[in-house]
Amino acid sequence: EVQLLESGGGLVQPGGSLRLSCATSGFTFDTFAMSWVRQAPGKGLDWVSSISGGGGNRYYADSVRGRFTISRDNSKNTLYLQMNSLRADDTAIYYCAKAVRGYYYYMDVWGTGTTVTVSS
Amino acid sequence: DIQLTQSPSFLSASVGDRVTITCRASQATSSFLAWYQQKPGKAPKLLIYATSTLHSGVPSRFSGSGSGTEFTLTISSLQPEDFATYYCQQQIFGPGTKVDIK
Numbered sequence: 001e002v003q004l005l006e007s008g009g010g011l012v013q014p015g016g017s018l019r020l021s022c023a024t025s026g027f028t029f030d031t032f033a034m035s036w037v038r039q040a041p042g043k044g045l046d047w048v049s050s051i052s053g054g055g056g057n058r059y060y061a062d063s064v065r066g067r068f069t070i071s072r073d074n075s076k077n078t079l080y081l082q083m084n085s086l087r088a089d090d091t092a093i094y095y096c097a098k099a100v101r102g103y104y105y106y107m108d109v110w111g112t113g114t115t116v117t118v119s120s
Numbered sequence: 121d122i123q124l125t126q127s128p129s130f131l132s133a134s135v136g137d138r139v140t141i142t143c144r145a146s147q148a149t150s151s152f153l154a155w156y157q158q159k160p161g162k163a164p165k166l167l168i169y170a171t172s173t174l175h176s177g178v179p180s181r182f183s184g185s186g187s188g189t190e191f192t193l194t195i196s197s198l199q200p201e202d203f204a205t206y207y208c209q210q211q212i213f214g215p216g217t218k219v220d221i222k
Contacts, residue, residue: 037164037213044205045156045164045213061212062121095163105211106154106169108176113163 002026002109004096009114016086016118022079022096022111030054030074033099035107036081038092038116046092049081050104059104064090086118122146124214126207132222139195141217143186143208153191154209155184157202158216164207168193 008020022034035050049070050059058070069082079096093115097107123146133139143153152171156164166175168184171191181196195202203221208214 044216045158045207045209047209047212050211059211100166100169100175103169105209106166107156107164108166108169110163110165 002098004098004109004111006094006096006111006114009094009116011117011119012086013120014087014118017082017084018086018116020081020083020094020096020114020116022081024077024079024096024098027098029072029077032101033104034072034079035097035099035105036070036079037095037097037107037110038090039095039113040089040092043092047105048094050099051079052104083116086116088118090116091118092116122149122210122212124208124210124212126214126217129215129217131217131219133198133219134222135198135200137198139198139202139219141193141206141208141219143191143193143214145189145191145210148188149210151210153184153186155182155193156207156209156213157204158207159204167206 003025005023036048051070067085071080093113095113096111098109100106100108125144154169155167158164172184183194205216205218
């Protein structure tokens with residue numbers, strides 16, 4: 001069974017940093033693109049970033065480019081999101097998601113999410 | 121940047137109804153489209169990708185079509201478990217359509 005488990009969320013002050021992790025199992029991690037998607041309280045889905053299976057290609061939403069960095073450790077089957085210069089509007093549930101084989105952005109398996117709250 | 125809009129934003133329907141949700145892109149693109157279903161407090165579920173490919177395990181009452189700037193999700197006969205919010209996606213997501221019980 002494919003499983004994704006996010007961790008690393010929490011309360012952080014504006015301007016602070018957090019590193020999210022997504023531990024995966026049940027599939028050949030390095031052959032699938034992975035993504036982070038967030039959802040602010042009461043709002044819709046917001047694509048954040050995606051990374052290719054090998055890690056060589058990375059894509060970011062305009063709202064996070066230059067502040068967030070997506071990465072992966074294929075030896076540990078783990079996806080990461082380094083978030084710097086956090087702002088109040090980054091407050092959200094952050095989901096990691098696995099892509100459909102052969103695609104970047106179609107996400108067929110999702111984690112349960114980790115909550116990030118940016119507040120003083 | 122391409123923007124996605126969905127219509128309607130809210131839909132009230134009855135069990136057994138045929139339901140169609142439209143997603144429009146701000147500019148024509150060769151990119152395909154995905155549709156997701158999300159229920160309160162849960163992660164989204166993939167329904168359709170590449171515009172019309174039904175994801176494994178998704179009931180056949182769900183179908184997708186479209187091209188260019190206009191795409192549709194159709195539920196042929198709405199079931200009680202289908203009341204949820206639906207999102208289209210082409211890298212970014214549309215704003216969502218909430219389907220509620222009439």
